[in-house]
Amino acid sequence: MKSLVIILALCGLAAADVGDAVTEQLAPYLPANLGVAQVHVPPALANANPDGIVVEPPSVVMHPGRPSVKVTYKKKTYYIPVSLAAMTDVAVVTHAVAAGSVLAAEDVSIEHRALEGAPAPAAQVVGSTALKDLVAGAPIGAHDVTLPAPSPRGTRVSVDIAHGAVHIKGSGTLELATRVGEPATVRLGFNQTVVKGTMIAPGVVVVGDQP
Numbered sequence: 001m002k003s004l005v006i007i008l009a010l011c012g013l014a015a016a017d018v019g020d021a022v023t024e025q026l027a028p029y030l031p032a033n034l035g036v037a038q039v040h041v042p043p044a045l046a047n048a049n050p051d052g053i054v055v056e057p058p059s060v061v062m063h064p065g066r067p068s069v070k071v072t073y074k075k076k077t078y079y080i081p082v083s084l085a086a087m088t089d090v091a092v093v094t095h096a097v098a099a100g101s102v103l104a105a106e107d108v109s110i111e112h113r114a115l116e117g118a119p120a121p122a123a124q125v126v127g128s129t130a131l132k133d134l135v136a137g138a139p140i141g142a143h144d145v146t147l148p149a150p151s152p153r154g155t156r157v158s159v160d161i162a163h164g165a166v167h168i169k170g171s172g173t174l175e176l177a178t179r180v181g182e183p184a185t186v187r188l189g190f191n192q193t194v195v196k197g198t199m200i201a202p203g204v205v206v207v208g209d210q211p
Contacts (some may be wrong), residue, residue, distance in 0.1 A: 002186075006199060010097065011106065013146055017050040018039070018041045018045050018046070018048050018050050018053055019038070019039035019117070021050035021051075021053040021055075022041075022053060022055055022069065022071065022080060022082065023036040023039060023082075024120070025053070025054070025055035026055050026058075026069060026082065027058050029058050029062065029156040030062050031061065031062065031063075033086055033087045034062065034063075034084055034085070034087065034114070035084070035085065035086075035087045035112075035113060035114030036082055036083070036084060037083040037084065037085040037114040037115050037116035038082070038083040038116050039080060039082050039083075040066075040080065040081040040082065040083070041080065042078060042080060043170070043193060044078065045071075045073060045078060045080070048073055048182055052072060052073050052074060053072075053073055054071065054072040054073070054137065055069055055070070055071055055136060056069070056070040056071070056072065056114040062084055063084070064084050064085055064086060065083075065084060066081050066082070066083050066084070067081070067082065067084065068080060068081050068082070068087065069082055069210045081123070083114075084114065085116055086114065087112055087113060087114055088112070088113075088114075088115065088119060089110055089111070089112055089119075089122045089123070090110070090111055090112075090113050090115050090122060090139045090140070091108045091109075091110055091119070091120055091122045091125040091140045092108060092109050092110070092111050092113075092137060092138065092139050092140065093107055093108055093134045093135075093136060093137070093138050093140065094107060094108060094109055094137075095105070095107070095136045096133070096134065096135055096136050097130050097133070097134040098130070098133055099130050099131060099132045099133050100129065100130065101129070101130045102127065102128070102129050102130075103125055103126055103127065103128050103129075103130065103145070104126060105126050105176055107126075108125055108126065108140070110122050111139075113139065115139050115141065117141050117142070117143075118141060118142040118143075119139065119140065119141060119142060120140045120141060120144060120145050120147070121142075121144050121147070122180055122181075123180055123181025124147050124148070124179050124180055124182075125140055125145060126149075126180070126183045126194070127147075127148035127180070128145040128146060128147050128148055129145060129146045129148075130144065130145055131143070131145060131146060132144060135193060147179065148153075148179065148180075150177040150178055150179040150182075151174060151177065151178055151179070151199070151202065151203070152174070153174055153176055153177050153179050154173050154174060154177060155172075155173065155174045155203070156171060156172070156173055157171065157172060157173070157174060157184070157199070157204065157205050158170075158171055158203060158204050158205070159171060159172050159186055159197070159202050159205050159206075159207060160204070160205070160206045160207070161195070161207045161208055162206060162207065162208040163196075163208050170188055170189060170190055171188075171189045172173040172187050172189050172195075173186065173187050174186060174188040175176045175187055175194060178199050179199065180199050180200065180202060181198070181199065181200075182191050182198070183196060183197070183198060184196070184197050184198060184199040184205045186205050186207075195207045
């Protein structure tokens with residue numbers, strides 16, 4: 001049984017290497033801000049040597065979707081589906097994460113890459129709960145996590161009002177429930193003025209230019 005697990009793992013690594021080879025060769029032919037989200041490697045190439053993979057340049061302009069690209073391997077031709085999507089900021093787990101884990105800052109990094117499907121809001125994944133096991137390097141999709149509850153109306157927050165090099169620090173209370181990364185409406189404590197900014201961390205709102 002252990003041998004079977006090892007064989008399956010090696011097959012998975014080989015398929016990933018083939019996918020990386022296709023991604024690397026296809027990237028120069030893609031329009032700006034379009035990337036390869038996934039290469040759907042067929043079983044016939046699951047154990048292929050990635051050094052032997054040759055991607056034929058596309059004959060048409062590529063667009064988001066799931067087109068097939070022409071690939072040659074050992075004088076045989078294959079048409080491999082690839083998922084293309086717009087490049088965006090995506091939260092990626094830095095190590096394997098088990099379902100039910102609450103993500104901390106050290107568990108994730110932000111990368112600019114393509115993702116098939118909707119990504120989880122990158123600014124809000126810290127504090128979210130993983131809904132399934134995530135392997136190291138996996139991008140976090142919107143359906144992979146449950147976002148933390150928003151800070152409720154009336155929560156006291158520190159406020160940094162920034163205009164260029166000028167910073168005025170104060171405190172206030174949220175007028176509306178808000179999550180990190182979302183617009184925030186705050187009533188200032190010292191003069192009761194209502195201002196709008198962004199919650200950049202739990203209990204911290206920046207108004208004007210973000211640091």
